[in-house]
Amino acid sequence: MDNFTYHRPASVGDAVAAMKAASDGKYLSGGMTLIPTMKQGLASPSDIVDLSGLKNAGITVGATVVINAGTTHAEVAGNAALKKAIPGLAALAGGIGDPHVRHKGTIGGSIANNDPAADYPSACLGLNATIHTNSRKVPADQFFTGMFSTALDEGEVVTAIEFPIPKKSGYAKFPNPASLYAMVGVFAAQGSDGAARVAVTGAGAGVFRVPAMEAALSKDFSAAALNGITVPAKDLNSDLHATAEYRAHLIGVMAKRAVEKAR
Structure with missing residues (x-):
C-alpha cells in the first residue's frame, strides 16, 4: 500500500473541499472494497477522505x-x-x-x-x-x-x-x-x-x-x-x-x- 494523505472531516462541506483539493482522492466509508484494493496495489489514491467523521448513520x-x-x-x-x-x-x-x-x-x-x-x-x-x-x-x-x-x-x-x-x-x-x-x-x-x-x-x-x-x-x-x-x-x-x-x-x-x- 502506497502512502497517502488522510482526512477525517466533520462536515459534508469539508469532505467535498478536501476531495476537490486532492490530486487523486477517494472517499472512505466502510472501506470494504477500497482498503483491499489498496492493499493489492490496484488503487493508489493521493488522499483518503474518511466519511466516518460525519456521523451520518440512522x-x-x-x-x-x-x-x-x-x-x-x-x-x-x-x-x-x-x-x-x-x-x-x-x-x-x-x-x-x-x-x-x-x-x-x-x-x-x-x-x-x-x-x-x-x-x-x-x-x-x-x-x-x-x-x-x-x-x-x-x-x-x-x-x-x-x-x-x-x-x-x-x-x-x-x-x-x-x-x-x-x-x-x-x-x-x-x-x-x-x-x-x-x-x-x-x-x-x-x-x-x-x-x-x-x-x-x-x-x-x-x-x-x-x-x-x-x-x-x-x-x-x-x-x-x-x-x-x-x-x-x-x-x-x-x-x-x-x-x-x-x-x-x-x-x-x-x-x-x-x-x-x-x-
Whole structure:
C-alpha cells in the first residue's frame, strides 16, 4: 500500500473541499472494497477522505424509509421498524458478506461503489429509490450507469437513500460460496399502486431491470406468473463460477424465490 494523505472531516462541506483539493482522492466509508484494493496495489489514491467523521448513520421510517448513507448493513438488517416496513430490504442487508463486513460496511459506500455483484443496487432499483447527495436527488433508475460507475459528479457525496414503502418486497440470491457476493440476486417488489419492479444484480455488467417480469407480476404477483419468461444470456457474465447461460437460468429461479419471499 502506497502512502497517502488522510482526512477525517466533520462536515459534508469539508469532505467535498478536501476531495476537490486532492490530486487523486477517494472517499472512505466502510472501506470494504477500497482498503483491499489498496492493499493489492490496484488503487493508489493521493488522499483518503474518511466519511466516518460525519456521523451520518440512522434510519427514519415514516411515509417513506430514509436510510442515512453511513448506516451499516448490520443496522439496516436489525432495525425493527424497517423489518416491518420493507422486510425484503432488511433481509437483503442481513445476507451481505460476513459479520465483520456487515458491522463495518455502509449502504452509502456500497451504492457509490456500485460493484456489479453488490446487493443494495438491486434493492434501490427494485424499490424505485431516490439517492440523496450533498447537492441533489437522483432516481435510482438514473444513478447506476455501469460497472463501478454511477451518476455521481466528481467530489459529490451520497448522504441518504429514500425508499418508498411497497406492498410487498423480497430478495433472493445465489451467492458465491467464497465471497458471498451475488452470482445472481433478484429483488422483487410490488409498489403501493400495484405495479411491480424486478431488479437483477450479479448477472451482468451492472444492475438491471427485467420489464417482461415486471409486466407479468403487475398483473399477478405470484411466482407462477413468471413461468416461461427468460432473460437472454447474450450480455450476461461468464466466468469460472458460472456461464452466462447458467446465470440466465438462475435469474428465473431467483426471481420466483424473491416473489415467494415477498408473499
